[in-house]
Amino acid sequence: MSVAATDTFFRSRWVERPPAVSELDPDQLPTGFRGAGVACGIKSSGELDVGLLACDSSEATSAARFTRNRVVAAPVAVSRRAELSRLRAVVVNSGNANVSNGEAGVAVAQSMASATAQGLGIEVAKVGVASTGVIGLGLERSPVLAGIEAALAALSARGDSFARAILTTDRWPKRASLRVALSAGDVVLAAQAKGGGMISPSFATMLCFVETDAAVEAHLLGRLLDSAIERSFERISVDGQLSTNDSVFAIAGGASGVAIAAGSDDELAFARALDALLRQLALEIVSDGEGATRVARLEVQGPIGATEPVARAVADSPLVKCALFGGDPNWGRILQAAGQALPDAGTPRFDVAIEGVTVAQEANAVPLGDAERGRLEQVMRLPEVEMRLSLGDGEGSSEVFFCDLGHEYVRINAEYS
Amino acid sequence: MSVAATDTFFRSRWVERPPAVSELDPDQLPTGFRGAGVACGIKSSGELDVGLLACDSSEATSAARFTRNRVVAAPVAVSRRAELSRLRAVVVNSGNANVSNGEAGVAVAQSMASATAQGLGIEVAKVGVASTGVIGLGLERSPVLAGIEAALAALSARGDSFARAILTTDRWPKRASLRVALSAGDVVLAAQAKGGGMISPSFATMLCFVETDAAVEAHLLGRLLDSAIERSFERISVDGQLSTNDSVFAIAGGASGVAIAAGSDDELAFARALDALLRQLALEIVSDGEGATRVARLEVQGPIGATEPVARAVADSPLVKCALFGGDPNWGRILQAAGQALPDAGTPRFDVAIEGVTVAQEANAVPLGDAERGRLEQVMRLPEVEMRLSLGDGEGSSEVFFCDLGHEYVRINAEYS
Numbered sequence: 095m096s097v098a099a100t101d102t103f104f105r106s107r108w109v110e111r112p113p114a115v116s117e118l119d120p121d122q123l124p125t126g127f128r129g130a131g132v133a134c135g136i137k138s139s140g141e142l143d144v145g146l147l148a149c150d151s152s153e154a155t156s157a158a159r160f161t162r163n164r165v166v167a168a169p170v171a172v173s174r175r176a177e178l179s180r181l182r183a184v185v186v187n188s189g190n191a192n193v194s195n196g197e198a199g200v201a202v203a204q205s206m207a208s209a210t211a212q213g214l215g216i217e218v219a220k221v222g223v224a225s226t227g228v229i230g231l232g233l234e235r236s237p238v239l240a241g242i243e244a245a246l247a248a249l250s251a252r253g254d255s256f257a258r259a260i261l262t263t264d265r266w267p268k269r270a271s272l273r274v275a276l277s278a279g280d281v282v283l284a285a286q287a288k289g290g291g292m293i294s295p296s297f298a299t300m301l302c303f304v305e306t307d308a309a310v311e312a313h314l315l316g317r318l319l320d321s322a323i324e325r326s327f328e329r330i331s332v333d334g335q336l337s338t339n340d341s342v343f344a345i346a347g348g349a350s351g352v353a354i355a356a357g358s359d360d361e362l363a364f365a366r367a368l369d370a371l372l373r374q375l376a377l378e379i380v381s382d383g384e385g386a387t388r389v390a391r392l393e394v395q396g397p398i399g400a401t402e403p404v405a406r407a408v409a410d411s412p413l414v415k416c417a418l419f420g421g422d423p424n425w426g427r428i429l430q431a432a433g434q435a436l437p438d439a440g441t442p443r444f445d446v447a448i449e450g451v452t453v454a455q456e457a458n459a460v461p462l463g464d465a466e467r468g469r470l471e472q473v474m475r476l477p478e479v480e481m482r483l484s485l486g487d488g489e490g491s492s493e494v495f496f497c498d499l500g501h502e503y504v505r506i507n508a509e510y511s
Numbered sequence: 512m513s514v515a516a517t518d519t520f521f522r523s524r525w526v527e528r529p530p531a532v533s534e535l536d537p538d539q540l541p542t543g544f545r546g547a548g549v550a551c552g553i554k555s556s557g558e559l560d561v562g563l564l565a566c567d568s569s570e571a572t573s574a575a576r577f578t579r580n581r582v583v584a585a586p587v588a589v590s591r592r593a594e595l596s597r598l599r600a601v602v603v604n605s606g607n608a609n610v611s612n613g614e615a616g617v618a619v620a621q622s623m624a625s626a627t628a629q630g631l632g633i634e635v636a637k638v639g640v641a642s643t644g645v646i647g648l649g650l651e652r653s654p655v656l657a658g659i660e661a662a663l664a665a666l667s668a669r670g671d672s673f674a675r676a677i678l679t680t681d682r683w684p685k686r687a688s689l690r691v692a693l694s695a696g697d698v699v700l701a702a703q704a705k706g707g708g709m710i711s712p713s714f715a716t717m718l719c720f721v722e723t724d725a726a727v728e729a730h731l732l733g734r735l736l737d738s739a740i741e742r743s744f745e746r747i748s749v750d751g752q753l754s755t756n757d758s759v760f761a762i763a764g765g766a767s768g769v770a771i772a773a774g775s776d777d778e779l780a781f782a783r784a785l786d787a788l789l790r791q792l793a794l795e796i797v798s799d800g801e802g803a804t805r806v807a808r809l810e811v812q813g814p815i816g817a818t819e820p821v822a823r824a825v826a827d828s829p830l831v832k833c834a835l836f837g838g839d840p841n842w843g844r845i846l847q848a849a850g851q852a853l854p855d856a857g858t859p860r861f862d863v864a865i866e867g868v869t870v871a872q873e874a875n876a877v878p879l880g881d882a883e884r885g886r887l888e889q890v891m892r893l894p895e896v897e898m899r900l901s902l903g904d905g906e907g908s909s910e911v912f913f914c915d916l917g918h919e920y921v922r923i924n925a926e927y928s
Binding site for chain 2: 456507
């Protein structure tokens with residue numbers, strides 16, 4: 095079933111639905127996939143905290159990407175040793191990150207993979223593991239294993255409980271299911287993601303699970319995943335903090351009978367769908383950043399090598415983020431953060447525009463008329479604000495999406511552990 | 512007059528009063544110096560917003576250091592062109608940073624210097640200018656010049672109104688006046704500083720004015736200032752944001768008749784006094800960081816080259832800062848931030864201790880007894896918390912002081928402009 099256009103998944107003005115894509119019920123998993131989410135008591139609130147995702151096909155291919163943090167969670171260490179191009183299942187717990195728990199933590203992550211493999215009748219090397227939650231808190235084995243048993247019994251073709259079981263401080267589940275029209279027929283492409291805090295522009299800065307019933311060779315799937323991540327999860331920041339647990343898993347089951355050949359038009363159409371899917375999910379992670387009320391897109395243009403550090407410095411500046419929270423077009427803080435991050439060479443221009451209103455030219459204030467002032471005031475109150483910063487001539491261009499920093503972020507993170 | 516030990520300026524446990532130093536009335540300027548602060552209407556609150564500091568001696572020497580931000584305020588640009596080793600006066604306004612105001616802003620900064628020079632009967636090249644406040648807001652010439660005229664008329668041997676006239680979001684004035692016993696007699700060393708937000712560990716991340724009646728050759732004064740800054744303003748972070756206006760000015764008038772020779776024991780004693788003075792002022796800036804309730808000192812030990820980026824990443828992490836605000840010993844966030852900043856080479860140990868309680872060893876949680884848990888809970892509620900992070904063997908060592916991130920920071924910075 096398709097959803098009404100007014101209720102589209104592609105809510106951000108920065109993501110377009112590709113022509114070959116139509117939306118399905120967001121909880122509909124692709125043929126051959128089953129999912130479940132249950133509560134096993136890790137979260138004292140009683141909310142869902144164990145999720146299981148499985149592909150029925152023994153021919154499934156996969157790709158996985160993990161955090162670049164030097165400190166990694168036990169499940170990341172365990173997953174890295176799995177057959178990452180032949181995964182058939184992923185098991186996840188939320189509420190406990192299983193980081194810094196020593197050998198005991200690694201053993202629990204391994205048990206999670208073993209129990210899942212045993213229940214599904216597949217090799218343990220074909221199971222990925224992910225965790226998200228508090229760091230440095232022992233994860234007890236028995237409740238999780240009981241949860242996995244319950245999840246195995248609850249597996250179904252719908253992804254709703256799985257999408258909820260992976261959440262921590264997220265306010266809403268983030269998922270979509272898309273039909274992609276290819277030359278040999280339709281395929282289904284679905285994904286579930288979670289964000290919260292510790293979200294920084296570095297690949298896989300959260301958990302995301304991608305499923306498709308297309309047949310995609312593992313190497314191609316990895317390449318498609320890399321370039322989609324590059325334009326989505328790599329471009330977002332909630333708080334500039336790279337997590338210890340970030341993981342993206344993609345599994346292609348092939349049940350549609352449609353194979354995607356490298357270099358074909360179908361690859362392009364599928365890549366565009368994957369791109370739009372992950373980009374919208376990334377934007378949802380930003381707009382649901384801890385306490386976020388507003389998302390900004392900053393485009394920095396200028397010399398190659400200069401735009402990237404400047405874009406990230408502005409996106410991570412607590413002063414810029416607090417101004418965004420207050421709906422304050424305080425572009426001086428954009429200049430300040432840019433000036434801090436800029437390499438020494440060359441003379442930057444520093445032109446700033448907010449929603450098309452040029453507020454600074456060559457680092458100096460542009461006098462604004464009443465109309466422009468009114469427009470600025472109005473656009474700064476909207477849920478999505480676009481900003482452009484030019485550092486002068488050059489072929490470099492970097493975009494970054496970031497949310498504001500408000501009282502809720504402080505409340506959540508002062509009271510978390 | 513000396514103040515009671517209970518009311519000492521050296522309040523932080525991380526700064527010791529050097530043996531040669533005794534405290535004077537904090538508003539007593541050294542002989543030969545006069546100061547004033549007046550209100551000219553830049554601040555709509557009616558608070559003091561123009562400050563003037565002058566040295567009577569034509570033999571005065573000086574040193575000045577400025578922000579490394581690529582975007583700098585007009586007063587910084589104007590001051591850089593002054594005779595920085597022969598300054599005799601500094602004029603300051605607060606409430607308006609005079610940044611991004613183009614040629615008009617530079618002209619106002621120049622007028623401020625000219626009016627001061629004319630009023631004092633000195634060359635304009637011997638006047639430094641500083642501003643602090645909002646970026647990108649035109650600074651009107653006439654009120655400031657009227658303020659300077661009033662300040663010229665109000666000059667006195669006391670620094671209290673000057674210390675207040677340089678403040679923005681600071682909750683209290685930061686200043687001290689010290690007597691330093693040297694071999695040829697006593698000298699007086701005083702300073703006034705202001706902080707607020709946009710405070711990052713990079714030299715001169717605020718405004719600070721240092722005066723002494725010792726005679727110090729300009730080159731030596733610059734060297735002493737550099738090493739004192741290195742151990743004070745270089746080591747603090749409120750929000751990781753390098754300001755466009757940061758300036759430190761030091762003027763030595765010589766009225767005491769005591770000259771400090773390079774390489775002498777007196778140089779050492781004077782250097783230690785300057786060190787302690789700027790270090791305590793830096794700590795006051797952190798503890799008065801916007802909305803700050805608590806200050807942490809983090810010492811990172813390990814391979815050279817690794818300790819510095821790790822110390823700054825932890826100090827600037829909003830997650831670590833929110834945990835500090837909540838009194839939460841959430842050391843997992845220290846590991847996460849350290850792991851994000853750490854260079855790729857080598858295998859780090861990641862041992863963490865809070866106030867002597869080892870909470871993590873080799874990146875894993877250390878089981879704590881009730882006594883240790885109780886102690887952690889208690890020390891995390893104190894105004895000063897000490898943390899140590901070891902990355903393993905190595906000669907590197909970095910310390911950084913940072914404050915927490917609380918609701919007041921958000922309130923102040925969402926409503927600022």
